[in-house]
Amino acid sequence: MQCKVLVYVVLLTLIKHVSLSVIQTSPNTNATLPCNVTIKGDLLDMSLVKVNWIRNSSDIASYGNATTEIKEGFSWDTTDFINGDFSLTVLKASLSLQGVYECTVSYNSSVLHSSNVSFSILAPPSLSVPQQWVVLERQAQLECRANGFYPPPVSFSWTRDGQVIQPPYQVEEELTPDGYYTAVGNLTFYPSREDQNVIFGCKVLHSGSYEELDFQLNITYLPSVKLSAVKPQSNYVPLTLYCDVESFYPEEVSVSWSQNGTTLPDLPVIEQNSDQTYKTRRYFTLSPEQRSQQGKVECAVNQPGVVHPVKVSVDLDKLDPQDEAPVLNKSAKASVATMCISIVLVFLLCFGFSWRRRDEKQKSLIVSGMILPPRIVVGQKGRVTVSIEGRRVDRVQTAWFLNDTPIFDTSLTGTSKSNFNCLYNPLTTIHLPYGLTLTSLASEKGPLLPSKGEIGYYKLRTQGPLHSSKSGSQQLISALTFIPQISIHKGAVFKCQVSYTGKDKIVEERVSDKFTILSPPEVSEIQLEETQKDSEVINMTVRASNFHPDVITFRWFCQGGELSPVASQASSSPRPNSEGFFSAFSQCKLPRSELEKGATKVWVSVHHTALKQPITRETRGFIKKPCVAEIVCSTNSSDQPSTLGCEITDFYPPNISITWLKLRDGEQDDREEEVIEGGELWGPIQIHPKLFKAVATLKRGATHQEKKDTRGGITCRVEHCSLNKPIERHWKNGDTVAPSIPPLISVCWSSEGVGVFSLLLKGGHPKVKLLWTAGGPTFSPLVSCEMEEIGDDGQRELKSVCALERSTSLPSLTSKQAKKQKNRPAIKTKAAVTDPDTEGIQYIDEKVDGENNNIDRDEETISEADEDSDKEKEDNPGALHINRINLRRGTRENERARLRVCVEITHPALKLPVYRIWTEPNEEISSSA
Structure with a gap:
């Protein structure tokens, strides 16, 4: 008894108290609440140790007298108690598990350690800006929504092009049913033209960290609207009105007509101004009955993002005064007739002298240079335009080319084969048992463009003819909209040829400059890993992919200044992939101790010509792979x-x-x-x-x-x-069973020289793996087809079929036999695949000797058989590939190597793979030679 007391006193002197205060974690993650006792000796009797975890006066976990009790949602490892670690793990943390947890450790009914741990949830907000349409120089209000954060509060701030336009301010949050919070920040301002294509940002400060969302505004320019009428010849004909809508943006606009509150129909025509705004003129013809109703005529213009449309209304009395036409007497009519005859005679005399000169002048055209967009980005539409001015532009046609390849409109054709001049692979088919067919490729025309057979997106559009500023001339604008692809458009030029309709002569030709296609890089997060030679040095790697052109810059920074990347792993030589995009990576090194302290913040800035602003990635701290x-x-x-x-x-x-x-x-x-x-x-x-x-x-x-x-x-x-x-x-379970493997490969040959090799395996677990090969001295892999079903004895049966054709061993065929071989008739008997020795195997091309010798059959019968064969091919969607083997010639003339077909059988129950080989007999070689 005295010895036990002495041991207990020694333990009390060797144990010190350890306490941690605050633990925060994300929702639905595991968190460890520490409770550690540092022991300086090895004397510890676990039967005298008692551990209790309590939250809000409620027991969470307890240990004592070798028994353990713990509530659902928590866990701990009792094997670590001997080391003084009594930590508690919270599984799938939620708001309901927050609070102060108390850990008490007793030894022989005496408290050795007691600590409190405050456990809470930290959930950052998710940001969204739902409304991004604003009206130029009109008051606009943007909303930034922060959802799903905890705990409150949050502060909002707004930036424009990286500059703060509204300092941080705190708003009142709202509690959602799931226990988290949501808040809305507002920004009120008047948009200007300088705000077009500018990056705005909403920043939210929550628990010491920022969340940011960048976006661009869609600005609507309100138009100027004018309503006019075309002067009619009399009061009893239809009246044509037109509404001029100018200086608006974007292009999408709708104009509605109404008379005395009744809506009238409309047909749109839109043109683009030099300042990138648009204009349009909308016509509407009033019938004589509508003209007689008089009243007000209104033109209303609706635009996206605008609540109240722009309207203009005019009284018909002002546009269309209903005055009676004057009545001419007989003498006045005679004077008018005489004057008209004189004018016609003078016109005919002048016309005869100036016809040729006038005709040449009317045929002359002024064609502008080709206008390319300032930035051509992969996947974003670009437009190339040419302006044509002259007196007869209504009879002008344009033809577009990429390099020297004609371009056709593909924007409305979709995937219709009738409108695409692209590459197709029709199949010639032979039907086999079990729903299989043998297929061979047939050649077709080449692709639309010479680069990898890809088809670009092209939309051709002609605007006009429009009235030009020059007297008597008109303007025509021909535009080509395309989606840039590196494989098609890299290093290419556009060409536009202008000619008159029905004429082959090219009047003018314009060729664009070579343009650079931009593709912004996709930048990964910074990956941290230990170096192989020195575990105390950490490699930081960032990767950029799918960018173009290949010039890219990585700059590394820390809180102390700029860092130098590893010279041998820098991004000096980006590598292209098969699609023409480039990828690169950059590395930087830091001591492990700097990263483990948590005080060193490292970030990398990636610069590329396709980026308006560089992309930045920051470290997440030290990472170790499991x-x-x-x-x-x-x-x-x-x-x-x-x-x-x-x-x-x-x-x-x-x-x-x-x-x-x-x-x-x-x-x-x-x-x-x-x-x-x-x-x-x-x-x-x-x-x-x-x-x-x-x-x-x-x-x-x-x-x-x-x-x-x-x-x-x-x-x-x-x-x-x-x-x-x-x-x-x-x-996997240990019940692996080897399959039953036949001793030989089954083979059957058609009269066209196509051999069908098959193998039937029964039983076995798990599924067996097969690899077919063929050749002479060396083997090449083949394509096969496997089918699995349950046999009559209840065992699983795996049937593997491989089709093979010897391209150099076929006998010479007559023209009709060659035509019949093209049809590839099917094998009738199912047993031909699994057992070539079965009686009754018959092929469709195998007839009675008398029929085989009748080579003078009617050509119409052969054609009907071909049509039936083609119909049969269409009814069988499954296809088995025909493998072709070219065997090299031997040393002697007309000597060919012997064909060998081998299948490799692999299974977990087999220590080594099993091989089955079929070798071509010498008789077949001599006959084929």
């Missing part, structure tokens, strides 16, 4: 419940996600299904100031259904912020 062990099973007995375990070690930060998946058996080996129940995560547990470990477990029952569900295998998927893709570990 090490994932193989899955182990706690018991091997099939009649008892078992537990699968997967250990994850050496990772940072501690946030990690585990998902258990089960794989189905048979044909559906590749399908995954998430396990709903039984998965648990023990940890994460801190084993180093910057390292954690955890154990993922899955409990499995011993029922027949559980065995059936996991027959295909179980996968543990680990996801972490340091991983580009998840790490997976697979586990």
